Structures are given as C-alpha cells and as structure tokens.
Amino acid sequence: MEALKGNCIIGQSGGPSAVINASALGCIEAALGSENVGKVYGAAHGILGVLNDRLYDLTREDPEELALMRYSPSSVLGTCRYKLADFLADDTDYKRILEVFQKYDVRYFFYNGGNDSMDTCSKISNYLSSRNYPCRIIGIPKTIDNDLAHTDHCPGYGSAAKYVATTCMELSRDAKVYNTGSITVVEIMGRNAGWLTAAAALSQVHGDGPDLIYMPEVPFDMADFMADVSRVYERQGDVMIAVSEGVKDKNGTYISSYFSETSRTKDAFGHSQMGGLATSLAGFAKTKIDAKVRGIEFSLLQRCASHVASATDIEEAYMAGKAAFEAAERGVTDKMVGFKRVEGPQYKCETTLIDLVDVANAEKRIPREWINEAGNGVLQPFIDYVTPLIQGETAQPKENGLPRLAYLRRIMTREL
Amino acid sequence: MEALKGNCIIGQSGGPSAVINASALGCIEAALGSENVGKVYGAAHGILGVLNDRLYDLTREDPEELALMRYSPSSVLGTCRYKLADFLADDTDYKRILEVFQKYDVRYFFYNGGNDSMDTCSKISNYLSSRNYPCRIIGIPKTIDNDLAHTDHCPGYGSAAKYVATTCMELSRDAKVYNTGSITVVEIMGRNAGWLTAAAALSQVHGDGPDLIYMPEVPFDMADFMADVSRVYERQGDVMIAVSEGVKDKNGTYISSYFSETSRTKDAFGHSQMGGLATSLAGFAKTKIDAKVRGIEFSLLQRCASHVASATDIEEAYMAGKAAFEAAERGVTDKMVGFKRVEGPQYKCETTLIDLVDVANAEKRIPREWINEAGNGVLQPFIDYVTPLIQGETAQPKENGLPRLAYLRRIMTREL
Numbered sequence: 001m002e003a004l005k006g007n008c009i010i011g012q013s014g015g016p017s018a019v020i021n022a023s024a025l026g027c028i029e030a031a032l033g034s035e036n037v038g039k040v041y042g043a044a045h046g047i048l049g050v051l052n053d054r055l056y057d058l059t060r061e062d063p064e065e066l067a068l069m070r071y072s073p074s075s076v077l078g079t080c081r082y083k084l085a086d087f088l089a090d091d092t093d094y095k096r097i098l099e100v101f102q103k104y105d106v107r108y109f110f111y112n113g114g115n116d117s118m119d120t121c122s123k124i125s126n127y128l129s130s131r132n133y134p135c136r137i138i139g140i141p142k143t144i145d146n147d148l149a150h151t152d153h154c155p156g157y158g159s160a161a162k163y164v165a166t167t168c169m170e171l172s173r174d175a176k177v178y179n180t181g182s183i184t185v186v187e188i189m190g191r192n193a194g195w196l197t198a199a200a201a202l203s204q205v206h207g208d209g210p211d212l213i214y215m216p217e218v219p220f221d222m223a224d225f226m227a228d229v230s231r232v233y234e235r236q237g238d239v240m241i242a243v244s245e246g247v248k249d250k251n252g253t254y255i256s257s258y259f260s261e262t263s264r265t266k267d268a269f270g271h272s273q274m275g276g277l278a279t280s281l282a283g284f285a286k287t288k289i290d291a292k293v294r295g296i297e298f299s300l301l302q303r304c305a306s307h308v309a310s311a312t313d314i315e316e317a318y319m320a321g322k323a324a325f326e327a328a329e330r331g332v333t334d335k336m337v338g339f340k341r342v343e344g345p346q347y348k349c350e351t352t353l354i355d356l357v358d359v360a361n362a363e364k365r366i367p368r369e370w371i372n373e374a375g376n377g378v379l380q381p382f383i384d385y386v387t388p389l390i391q392g393e394t395a396q397p398k399e400n401g402l403p404r405l406a407y408l409r410r411i412m413t414r415e416l
Numbered sequence: 417m418e419a420l421k422g423n424c425i426i427g428q429s430g431g432p433s434a435v436i437n438a439s440a441l442g443c444i445e446a447a448l449g450s451e452n453v454g455k456v457y458g459a460a461h462g463i464l465g466v467l468n469d470r471l472y473d474l475t476r477e478d479p480e481e482l483a484l485m486r487y488s489p490s491s492v493l494g495t496c497r498y499k500l501a502d503f504l505a506d507d508t509d510y511k512r513i514l515e516v517f518q519k520y521d522v523r524y525f526f527y528n529g530g531n532d533s534m535d536t537c538s539k540i541s542n543y544l545s546s547r548n549y550p551c552r553i554i555g556i557p558k559t560i561d562n563d564l565a566h567t568d569h570c571p572g573y574g575s576a577a578k579y580v581a582t583t584c585m586e587l588s589r590d591a592k593v594y595n596t597g598s599i600t601v602v603e604i605m606g607r608n609a610g611w612l613t614a615a616a617a618l619s620q621v622h623g624d625g626p627d628l629i630y631m632p633e634v635p636f637d638m639a640d641f642m643a644d645v646s647r648v649y650e651r652q653g654d655v656m657i658a659v660s661e662g663v664k665d666k667n668g669t670y671i672s673s674y675f676s677e678t679s680r681t682k683d684a685f686g687h688s689q690m691g692g693l694a695t696s697l698a699g700f701a702k703t704k705i706d707a708k709v710r711g712i713e714f715s716l717l718q719r720c721a722s723h724v725a726s727a728t729d730i731e732e733a734y735m736a737g738k739a740a741f742e743a744a745e746r747g748v749t750d751k752m753v754g755f756k757r758v759e760g761p762q763y764k765c766e767t768t769l770i771d772l773v774d775v776a777n778a779e780k781r782i783p784r785e786w787i788n789e790a791g792n793g794v795l796q797p798f799i800d801y802v803t804p805l806i807q808g809e810t811a812q813p814k815e816n817g818l819p820r821l822a823y824l825r826r827i828m829t830r831e832l
Contacts, residue, residue, distance in 0.1 A: 074589035173490035
C-alpha cells in the first residue's frame, strides 16, 4: 500500500485515567518520528476540539516535557463526553469534522477513550469513507472500568486496580486498629462491571483487606448483605466491605437509589440519606449493629493516582498508542488496538486490532464463575487474571517531594 | 546515675499515622539492644493493654519482620482512646497499672501518641512517682494534625502532608479536565488546627492544586466563601477548594453543623444534607452556580497512606522513638521527645525533650501571619516550613505489586 502523507490529530475522551497520557504519548512520539506525518495536533477536549477548530500544535512542545506525559494523570489535552448523532439523521457535525480535517490536511486520526469514544471513532470512519476522504482512524483504548469487549484488558485498569488494592490494604490496617467494633464500607467505581471493585481482593493478604466484596455482576440483596456483615462482625468484631457504586437488586434497580431522598424505600430503612452508597450502606448497618461505622468513597482518586500507577500498565498504555500509529501508517483503519495475553508460564501482552464497531456497543463483565457462589468475593481465576496487571512501580520523577507532571505549552494552531 | 534494670512496655494510642510504627520500631530496637532491658512488651490497644494485662512479647518476634514496621501504616500494637481519671479523684486504674508494672518488673514505659496520650503519660508518671516506684516514662509524639506544642513539628505530619499535596495535585488535573464548569471541594482532617489542610498549598505548582484553602485558624463565613468561589469560577470556569473539617464561624460553631439534619440553619440553605462537609459545601455552591459539583473526603486515607510516606518523616519518626529510649536509659523521665529545627541553610532536625505536662494540654495552631489576609490561602513562611518535611520517597518493600507490610506474631505473655 502506498504511504499516506498528511497531518495527524489525536484526541482524548471520557473519564481520565492515570495512564491515558502514556497512550497519547506513544501515539504522538510515533507520529512525530514518522516521515509520512507533517504536523501532529492535539484536539482540545476531544472531538469538540475538532468541531470548534481548537487544536494544539504538539510539534511545538518541548520533547522532554511531552515525555513526562508518561507519568502525568488525567487527559493533558482535555476531554469531553460528546455523542455524535447518527450521520444519516443529522450530518452537521460530520460535515464540520470533514471541513476541519480538510483545512489541516488531516490523514491520521486517533481517539483515546472508552466504548463511547470507539463509537465516535467508528461513526467518523464510516462517514469519511462514504465521502471518499482518505483518512486512517484508529481507537486507543482507555478505561479504569476494564469493560471493553474483545481485549484481554484495558490500559488504565491496572493502575486503578493497584490503587484500589494498595489503599484497601492500608485502610484495613487503620479500620481495624481500635479495640471497639467497626464497620467500614468502601465504594469503588464501576456502574455495570465490577472489575475495579474486585481488585480490592488483591489486598486480602494475611488478614488484611476487605472481608466482603460486592460487584454489579451479581444481584445485591439488602438482607443477604446484612447477614454477611453480621456473620463477619460476630466472628471478628470488625468488618471491611468493598462495594461497586453500581450494585443493583434483582430487578436492576440501583441500590444507591434506595437511599435517595425521593426514594419510596426511604421509610423501609428508617433513614433519609444523602451522599454516596458507602455512607448509606454504613448507616444502614448501623441500624442493625451497634458499631462505629464509616463510609469511604475513592471518588476521583482511584482514576488519577499516578503516583501509585502500575509500571506494567504504563508500558502497555504507551505500547497501545504506539501500535495505533504504526497500524495506521501501514494502512489499517477503522480498528481499535486491543491486548492479547500470550499463552505461557510468564505473563506477556501483545497488541491486536479489533473492528471498532465490535467494541463500540459492547461491554465486558466479570465471568460469573470468577465470583464466589454467595456473590461476596472473588475466586482464584480472577486473582490470576489481575495480578500481572498491577506489577511494577512507576518511575514518575519527583520535584520538591511531589510528582513532576507534564506542563505543556498548548499552543493553538489559530494563535500561530 | 545508676543504670535502671528491668523490663519495658511500649504502647500506641490515638489515631494512626503512616509512621507511628516507625517511631515504635525506633524505641523497640533500642530497647532490644540494651543490656539494661530484659523483655520488651507491646501493650495491646495502648493503656488498655496494661489495664487488661494484654501484653505482646516483642522479644519473640522475628527481627526482620519487626523491621518492616518502619514502612507499615497504622498501629501494629492496636490503639485506643481511653482517658485516665485524675488519680486524686479515682485511682483504680493507676493501682492496676502499678500492679501490672510490678508483675512484669516494668521500669521503662513509652507511650506513642498525641496530646491526650501525653496527658496519660504525665498522669502515670506522677502517680508512680508518688508511690516511689522507679520507672522511666517518655512520650513519643505522633499526630498528622501537627498540633503538639513546643515541638517544631510532629512525626506523621510530613507523610500526611505529602499525601494531601500529591493527591491534590493529581485531583486538580482530573477535576479541571472537562470543558464544562466544575467545583470540587476536598475535605481534609483537622478539627482545630489547619496544618494538614494548608499542606494542599504545596500542590499549587504551574496552575495545579486548589484555588482556595480554608483552615480553622480563621473564622469561616459562608458569604465570603461563596464570593471567593464565584470570583474564581468567573475567571477560570472551574474551582478547586481545600477545606479543614473543623472550619468554624465567628461564634465558634462548626460549619459542618450548619448542614446536619437537625440544624436550625437547614432551611436557610434550602437543603437537608448528610455526609461530610465537602459534599455539603459543594451542594451549597450548586445552589448559587450552575456547575458540576463534587465533594471529596480524604477520610482515613490521609493518615494511613504509607505507600506515599515522606522518607524524611519516616527517618525522623524512627529517630524520635530511638531518642525516647536513649533518654530513658540515661535517666530522663516525665518528658516527651520533641523536634527542633537547627538553624542554617540546610534543613536539619534534632530531638529535644519537653516536660510532658507542658505538652499534655496545649495545642499549636498555624500562626495567623502565615495565612493570607482573606483567610483563603497560605503565605511563603508556611511553604518554607512544610516543604522539607515532605522530602524523599519511602523505600517501602513491595510484594506482588503491593506494599509488604509487617505481620507480627503478637504472642501474648499470658499464652506463654
């Protein structure tokens, strides 16, 4: 295939992670080093940067500062949650995208995000193809939720899992240090998939870590929960619980909605509660057990904790970005980079290429057989799956005792 | 002075920290190495371990496992919040303490905690003295609050400050990444002193970190707060706020109490809110500014995050414990180990000895002149004070990608 010459845009989308910038860097450095690419642009706030013609000229950044993106959390280019319409229904956005691509002679477009971002990628790819505009479009996966289909795992997950496991280990030391009874509920991200919550199990070493783990894959029942908690509390005088924000009952109703002020079930539990699920479940336990209770929400911390990122995750994230550019350069388009675990005694991960359309609207959840029968813990196959992903410590440089993050100049093309 | 021969007890009390075990280790290793000390006991759950005759024989621990205490968070011996009565009013506990000390021939007692623990130490010291029971009693400071008087700073503070600054830096990257307006409120520990909250200022590098910082040292006014937030929001479209859990209004009323369900001010703000101050203040801001708001509470995480502990803090904590034993061995009693900053161009810290009674009932707060006039940020003298305390990364060993904490055998003397 003949080389396609032109410029390149990379955008970031969806929720941040500790390594999304490592992926962007892998792609940017490969593009900057390619003889087929002239300018490398960063879209400010994802696809909105294209629609609004707000592009950073990354060619003008100091390469050493760019290199710090490997260790800088969140999306340095800015992100968005913007859903493109179906172009058969409304092609306004698509026309604008083509216009901007033509203005800047963009022939390579990379989008770094979760399944919504892959949907965006897929739609743009289809539209440009229908307009016979040659452009190579590749998705670069990112999600702490680890819920993308057809890939062994997702960049961002390993670091978030390492944060969750490290923090749960430390927390359990703190929560269990008094001589008085205590119940500690920790709320972890994941609306539909429990991958990140399940990673709390890694901290279950020599009595550390949570006693009970609840994931959205198994229907959550308040009575079973209370029975589990009571049983553990009676045995050891304290309980630590890890729970996915997205646990639902057998009818698919979010448990968190039980506790909202307007909920009809409010009176059933005797309490009107605001705030997160952790606080609500801790308060509920308090109505049954006279212990000190505490709800803790990892909130944004779990997705931006670059200081405790997994070295394995960082390297794989970079590899995914680099593989995206290399695939595009050799003629591939309309794909997302995925990961494949190479069979063998040692963990080894290779990149693959997956049709965007197959990823866009799918969601991968924990296999039921990796979760125990009671639905309050995980089994060895899950531990074997996740353990390699959290290995290795970040080499994040420090300045004055704090992370030295990347400070980009972010010069807009329109300012030049 | 003639050498005092006998056995030794060390206890830990009050809230945990990332380095309280490093202090205990400094003391334990010095005691184990002394020819004047036979057995080294750990009191299970602080002074309660003495009262209940629940002592661990630390002589029977593997020294290599003990050494991991340097990097293990929370109190490995267990802790308590137990206040001794005045012995003139009720000497039951004191008689029991003397009885247990006599039973085990205890001549050295070390108590590792905050100002309440120093009060305990001081009372025991006075009582034993009045009963002519020779026993050397030394307090070893510990508090993430950094509020002990007569010492430059406290072991535990540097690590908590490093956690707060690191996390605020990462969070600000995440909170400001969208193109839509956002208000993020972070709640940090400190009921009366703002030392830990003020440490968030260390993350104010190149536009990172919080825009506004509120400490209990300055009366908090809801109208001023809202004016500050609005001003920053109008300028930059997002605001990050760090606030002490203990901020109070000019009448000394906790701001958090404004938002409790039973508060009379509930209707004034139009909301009934549960949960922490961060969520409440974020909710309040939402009533005035149409932005995405989020409250984040660092909760227990800020006091047990050993994975991001300050190497300076770890070494100083160990030094404090070691100095406590060495002072006792050479005849000192009724003192707490303190820190003094040696004058000179380079930061250097030495131990001092402070009368227990002077520490027991005092509290050190941030000097008003280290806080800006508006009361929503700190000035350079504070930065100069705190910067050396967060320097250096922990050498915490890792196993399988997670902290390798100390697992003690904890053999009770009564089980022997």
